[in-house]
Amino acid sequence: xxxxxxxxxxxxxxxxxxxxxxxxxxxxxxxxxxxxxxxxxxxxxxxxxxxxxxxxxxxxxxxxxxxxxxxxxxxxxxxxxxxxxxxxxxxxxxxxxxxxxxxxxxxxxxxxxxxxxxxxxxxxxxxxxxxxxxxxxxxxxxxxxxxxxxxxxxxxxxxxxxxxxxxxxxxxxxxxxxxxxxxxxxxxxxxxxxxxxxxxxxxxxxxxxxxxxxxxxxxxxxxxxxxxxxxxxxxxxxxxxxxxxxxxxxxxxxxxxxxxxxxxxxxxxxxxxxxxxxxxxxxxxxxxxxx
Amino acid sequence: xxxxxxxxxxxxxxxxxxxxxxxxxxxxxxxxxxxxxxxxxxxxxxxxxxxxxxxxxxxxxxxxxxxxxxxxxxxxxxxxxxxxxxxxxxxxxxxxxxxxxxxxxxxxxxxxxxxxxxxxxxxxxxxxxxxxxxxxxxxxxxxxxxxxxxxxxxxxxxxxxxxxxxxxxxxxxxxxxxxxxxxxxxxxxxxxxxxxxxxxxxxxxxxxxxxxxxxxxxxxxxxxxxxxxxxxxxxxxxxxxxxxxxxxxxxxxxxxxxxxxxxxxxxxxxxxxxxxxxxxxxxxxxxxxxxxxxxxxxxxxxxxxxxxxxxxxxxxxxxxxxxxxxxxxxxxxxxxxxxxxxxxxxxx
Amino acid sequence: xxxxxxxxxxxxxxxxxxxxxxxxxxxxxxxxxxxxxxxxxxxxxxxxxxxxxxxxxxxxxxxxxxxxxxxxxxxxxxxxxxxxxxxxxxxxxxxxxxxxxxxxxxxxxxxxxxxxxxxxxxxxxxxxxxxxxxxxxxxxxxxxxxxxxxxxxxxxxxxxxxxxxxxxxxxxxxxxxxxxxxxxxxxxxxxxxxxxxxxxxxxxxxxxxxxxxxxxxxxxxxxxxxxxxxxxxxxxxxxxxxxxxxx
Numbered sequence: 001x002x003x004x005x006x007x008x009x010x011x012x013x014x015x016x017x018x019x020x021x022x023x024x025x026x027x028x029x030x031x032x033x034x035x036x037x038x039x040x041x042x043x044x045x046x047x048x049x050x051x052x053x054x055x056x057x058x059x060x061x062x063x064x065x066x067x068x069x070x071x072x073x074x075x076x077x078x079x080x081x082x083x084x085x086x087x088x089x090x091x092x093x094x095x096x097x098x099x100x101x102x103x104x105x106x107x108x109x110x111x112x113x114x115x116x117x118x119x120x121x122x123x124x125x126x127x128x129x130x131x132x133x134x135x136x137x138x139x140x141x142x143x144x145x146x147x148x149x150x151x152x153x154x155x156x157x158x159x160x161x162x163x164x165x166x167x168x169x170x171x172x173x174x175x176x177x178x179x180x181x182x183x184x185x186x187x188x189x190x191x192x193x194x195x196x197x198x199x200x201x202x203x204x205x206x207x208x209x210x211x212x213x214x215x216x217x218x219x220x221x222x223x224x225x226x227x228x229x230x231x232x233x234x235x236x237x238x239x240x241x242x243x244x245x246x247x248x249x250x251x252x253x254x255x256x257x258x259x260x261x262x263x264x265x266x267x268x269x270x271x272x273x274x275x276x277x278x279x280x281x282x283x284x285x286x287x288x289x290x291x
Numbered sequence: 292x293x294x295x296x297x298x299x300x301x302x303x304x305x306x307x308x309x310x311x312x313x314x315x316x317x318x319x320x321x322x323x324x325x326x327x328x329x330x331x332x333x334x335x336x337x338x339x340x341x342x343x344x345x346x347x348x349x350x351x352x353x354x355x356x357x358x359x360x361x362x363x364x365x366x367x368x369x370x371x372x373x374x375x376x377x378x379x380x381x382x383x384x385x386x387x388x389x390x391x392x393x394x395x396x397x398x399x400x401x402x403x404x405x406x407x408x409x410x411x412x413x414x415x416x417x418x419x420x421x422x423x424x425x426x427x428x429x430x431x432x433x434x435x436x437x438x439x440x441x442x443x444x445x446x447x448x449x450x451x452x453x454x455x456x457x458x459x460x461x462x463x464x465x466x467x468x469x470x471x472x473x474x475x476x477x478x479x480x481x482x483x484x485x486x487x488x489x490x491x492x493x494x495x496x497x498x499x500x501x502x503x504x505x506x507x508x509x510x511x512x513x514x515x516x517x518x519x520x521x522x523x524x525x526x527x528x529x530x531x532x533x534x535x536x537x538x539x540x541x542x543x544x545x546x547x548x549x550x551x552x553x554x555x556x557x558x559x560x561x562x563x564x565x566x567x568x569x570x571x572x573x574x575x576x577x578x579x580x581x582x583x584x585x586x587x588x589x590x591x592x593x594x595x596x597x598x599x600x601x602x603x604x605x606x607x608x609x610x611x612x613x614x615x616x617x618x619x620x621x622x623x624x625x626x627x628x629x630x631x632x633x634x635x636x637x638x639x
Numbered sequence: 640x641x642x643x644x645x646x647x648x649x650x651x652x653x654x655x656x657x658x659x660x661x662x663x664x665x666x667x668x669x670x671x672x673x674x675x676x677x678x679x680x681x682x683x684x685x686x687x688x689x690x691x692x693x694x695x696x697x698x699x700x701x702x703x704x705x706x707x708x709x710x711x712x713x714x715x716x717x718x719x720x721x722x723x724x725x726x727x728x729x730x731x732x733x734x735x736x737x738x739x740x741x742x743x744x745x746x747x748x749x750x751x752x753x754x755x756x757x758x759x760x761x762x763x764x765x766x767x768x769x770x771x772x773x774x775x776x777x778x779x780x781x782x783x784x785x786x787x788x789x790x791x792x793x794x795x796x797x798x799x800x801x802x803x804x805x806x807x808x809x810x811x812x813x814x815x816x817x818x819x820x821x822x823x824x825x826x827x828x829x830x831x832x833x834x835x836x837x838x839x840x841x842x843x844x845x846x847x848x849x850x851x852x853x854x855x856x857x858x859x860x861x862x863x864x865x866x867x868x869x870x871x872x873x874x875x876x877x878x879x880x881x882x883x884x885x886x
Contacts, residue, residue: 034408036548084600089408090349094555095599097548101592109585214544218419221412259423263416270413271403486755493741493752500739503701505727505756505803 009251012136013258014243015143018235019202020216021223022146023195025231028224030167030187033082033092037100038220039213041192045070045199046212047107053118059204066200067193074192078185086184107210115208139201146194147236153190154232163187218259222266228276237277241265299614304476304563311469315462324533327465329573330472331529336569337562338522339550341479344559345488346515347495349407351547352396352414353523355421356389358541360524361531362425363388365446370436378452382528389524390517397516401509406498418547425539445538449531459532468529472566475522479562491515552591556598558605567607653712654679654807654838655700655731660709662695669695671862672709677807677840682833684849685842686873687859688882693842694736696859697809701733702726714806728756730806734799734813736842738792742785746776746795749784753799770798774828790821797828808832810841814848826852850874858882 024038035041045066052062077099085092122134154160165173166183174180199212206212223242227234245265250258273280311330315323335353342348364385371377396417400410429442438446452459452467459467482488493501494508502508531537540546557568572591579587594606602609657675661668670692677683685693698704700711702723710719718726741749750767758766771777774794779787784795793813800808813829814822829852833839843849849856849870856873858866860882866873873879 034411081596081600090411091599091603093349093408093411094551095596097552098592098595098599101552101588101595105585105588105592109589217544218416221416225409225412256423256427259420263420266416267399267413270405270409271399489748489752489755492744496741496743497739499703500735500741501752502723503727503733503735503739504753504799505724507722507724 006247006251008132008136009247010243011132011140013246013250014239015136015139016202016216017219017223017242017246018143018147018239019139019198020220021227021235021239022150022231023191023193023198024220025191025224025227025235026150026194027188027191029229029231029234030163030191031086031184032089033085033188034089034096035191036093036096037077037103038096038195039215039217040100040103041070041074041195041213042199042202042216043107043210043213044073044103045196046203046206046208047111047115047199048196049200049203050115050118050208053203054116059118059121063197063200063203066203067197070196070199071189071193074195075185075189077192078188082188083181083185086181104210104213111210113209117206117208118204120204135204142201143239146197147232150194150232150235159183159186219262222262225266226269226276228273228278228280230278230282233281234276234278237281241277298619299611300561300563303567303611307567308469308473308476315465320461323462323465325574325577326570327468328530328533329570330465330468331526331533332573333472333566333569334475334522334526334529335550336553336557336565337475337479338519338526339554340559340562340565341522342515342519343551343554344561344565345483345495346491346512347498348512348516348519349411350414350516350519351411351551352393352417353519353550354418354542354547355414356393356520356523357527357530357546358421358425358537358539359392360385360389360527361537361541362440362446362527363524364528364531365449365537366435366438366440368450369438369446369448372450376453376455378450378532379454382452382525385528386521386525389527390521393520393523394513394517396520397513398509401512401516415547418542419544422539422542422544425542441538443539445536445540447536449535449537451532451535464533471525476562476566487511552595554605556595556606558608558611561605561608561611564605564607564611568605652678654714655840656712657696657700658710658712660696660699660706660711662692662699662704663707668862670699670706673859673862673864675857675864677838679838680833680836682829682839682852682854683841684853684856684870685840685859686844686846686849686856687865688844690861691859692862693859694811697733697811697842700726700809701731727803730804731809732800732803732805732807733809734793734796734811736811736815738789738796740784740792740796740799742783744784745781746771746784746787747780749795750780750799750802754802757802757804766802770801773801773831774798790817790825793817793825794828801832805837807838807840810839812842812844814843814845822848846874 020042023041024035027033027035027038048069049059049062049066052065053059057065081095081099082092085095120133120135122138152160154164162173162178163183163186165176166178166180170180173183198216202216206215223235223238226242227238242262242265245261246258249261269276275282311326314326335357338356339350339353342350364381367381367384368377396414400406400413405413425440425445426443428440429444431439433440433442440446451464454467457463483492490501490506490511493504493506494511498508527537527541530541553569553572554565558564576587576591579590598606604612653676655675655677657673660670660673660675662670673692673696675696685696687693695704699706702718702721702725706719710717712718713726713729713731716729718729721729741752744752747767750770751763754763754767754770768777771780774797776791776794776798779791779795784792787795797808797810797813800810810829814825817825826848829839829841833854841853853870855869856867857864858873858876858879865882866876866879868876
């Protein structure tokens with residue numbers, strides 16, 4: 001195991017974990033809804049991107065289409081279905097599973113078992129004796145960019161302020177004139193858009209099929225469990241830590257043990273820090289402020 | 292909670308079991324075989340009804356215990372073919388193993404304060420990992436004794452159950468499954484009226500409060516989870532002996548979630564409802580796949596969404612209550628509760 | 640810190656003692672170094688404005704929270720590290736602030752859940768009916784609890800707490816949200832139970848209610864013990880009156 005191959009693996013794993021989890025983390029952290037259709041949102045993003053790229057749209061714009069398209073669809077799904085289930089966590093699990101069945105099988109019926117993909121752009125570079133895929137490095141940069149975007153949305157906009165207020169205490173936020181239902185719909189839509197973005201970004205690197213999203217599911221759930229309720233702090237910290245664990249296991253023993261390692265991390269964290277990394281960080285901040 | 296009252300659920304259950312006992316007399320052997328498969332899967336739904344519906348433990352992990360049971364039975368019996376009485380022993384040990392595995396997992400979760408949706412997430416991750424693991428066991432490195440785990444192809448040629456000289460296939464297998472189902476159904480019904488049965492409902496309704504009535508909540512949760520694991524394992528073993536094969540798809544995401552869907556849609560707090568809905572579903576799905584329709588999953592997904600939105604107690608349970616009101620003029624509990632909610636809405 | 644707790648138990652008559660108990664949430668000090676001792680047969684009140692740490696103390700007595708420091712003794716045995724259900728079996732029982740009843744079940748089923756751990760099947764029914772009679776809610780026994788009034792739910796929960804064979808009963812705001820008549824009924828009930836020899840520790844912030852029933856009281860303020868004594872002493876204590884007027 002050389003340091004450079006480890007580095008290469010870490011770049012891959014970190015960006016994969018962050019991008020897989022970010023949409024799920026937004027919806028879970030802000031709305032306490034476990035979105036089991038998350039994988040299907042990612043898959044839809046990949047389909048939209050691939051289809052528009054094949055229609056001649058430049059790849060980067062196709063990816064944006066993927067994010068926007070899935071964001072709109074997320075908004076519709078929320079208005080039609082999810083908004084009736086706010087506060088019913090387990091029912092929302094069941095209903096999002098129903099949604100995922102419909103989307104996955106629907107795509108199978110419409111587009112068949114697989115779709116001609118687009119090839120990975122940008123080639124590769126050699127650096128310090130080993131080759132890196134430029135696109136993979138770009139994904140790493142984008143994953144950090146996505147976290148930054150999340151920071152901007154939730155910390156720097158009025159919507160972000162309202163949504164954090166709603167997350168802390170729905171009743172108070174509502175009594176101060178915040179339309180909490182609209183905040184939830186927007187949040188769900190933003191989470192879906194992030195999932196669509198992820199699908200679009202990974203569309204050129206993987207085979208496109210209706211089960212495209214399944215490959216992201218385990219990683220996304222583990223990252224969110226380990227990260228805890230705060231999508232920004234949680235996702236970035238757990239993406240970093242799990243990325244290190246995962247890349248070491250991947251390069252030494254292979255993908256399977258990488259997955260087992262993630263699962264064990266998730267179980268340990270639920271056992272020891274049930275609020276995840278962000279819970280610990282928040283507690284630490286509270287303590288610091290009080291002293 | 293009073294036992295043996297005349298109400299729709301009990302009448303329907305009695306009629307269904309009566310029909311199931313006599314139906315091999317006038318349907319062909321192929322249908323009998325199919326129904327034995329539907330009934331084998333009913334144990335999986337019963338296991339989830341017990342732990343989720345009654346005890347409030349939301350698990351995606353029943354497929355794990357289903358698969359463990361099936362694989363264990365396959366490996367044991369194929370390694371010891373020719374040994375007399377190995378198949379019933381395999382069944383028994385497999386069920387115990389499923390229960391033990393569930394108890395260990397439950398012990399770590401419940402004593403560690405892991406609950407609610409996090410149980411769902413952990414069990415979901417476990418299912419995914421096991422399905423990945425089983426998928427990559429194609430090589431000879433993964434032989435247990437003389438049996439290869441076989442990667443995606445799984446294990447074939449699993450022996451049928453034998454009770455002494457009687458081989459349990461065809462009608463024999465059907466009656467074997469049916470009798471076990473009937474016995475377990477009755478035991479579960481009795482259990483819900485027992486002391487522990489009342490305690491698990493209390494745990495479902497309010498975990499923290501129940502501790503303050505002197506209940507060792509994690510212990511009870513672990514034991515109920517173990518019982519659920521044993522039932523799921525039984526289901527897996529019956530499935531493996533029914534088709535003589537088992538593959539990693541037993542652990543796949545769809546296998547993990549199907550019981551949740553069936554139990555939620557039928558009525559998660561009602562054993563009769565979940566058996567009925569499970570049998571209906573497999574019947575319906577088989578009919579659709581036989582006619583080559585791709586729409587089965589879409590329809591199923593839509594049913595799930597609509598049921599959760601409009602009849603959250605489950606469709607079969609809803610029908611039971613409806614019929615209770617029509618034919619037995621009894622104020623069902625559900626109605627009282629609903630009226631109360633309406634009342635509250637009117638005031639608020 | 641855990642072992643030394645038994646040494647200076649000067650008060651032999653105390654059924655419950657808190658020694659230097661503190662609780663911190665993160666950096667937030669909810670309860671700070673509280674010493675409290677409740678005598679057997681007492682009807683003692685913890686009084687104090689919101690945020691004084693009353694409910695936190697109850698939760699530490701019941702084992703919901705683990706104290707950050709100090710120890711808790713019940714009948715001279717350290718229970719600081721015992722789990723909630725073991726404490727209940729030793730004879731501690733609680734009625735919570737927000738009614739802890741099972742809303743979808745009938746009143747009788749609720750009582751059964753509480754009683755079945757402590758009575759044999761044959762005695763249980765008699766005991767439950769006895770408690771229903773005592774609380775004068777026998778007519779409600781087959782009603783779904785969600786359909787009962789707030790007061791009726793409070794009384795049912797007291798009944799459930801009594802079904803756990805308590806030696807000591809904790810009541811968290813037994814009169815909160817009740818009308819004047821219901822409050823009178825509740826005070827009578829609490830006095831009646833205490834007259835039968837049951838030690839009761841309760842929380843309230845309504846001075847009139849406390850004056851009416853309590854034998855002694857402890858005033859808490861911002862997580863600290865502020866004053867202690869008989870109810871008359873407390874009620875005439877100028878400092879106590881001040882914190883109640885918000886000075």
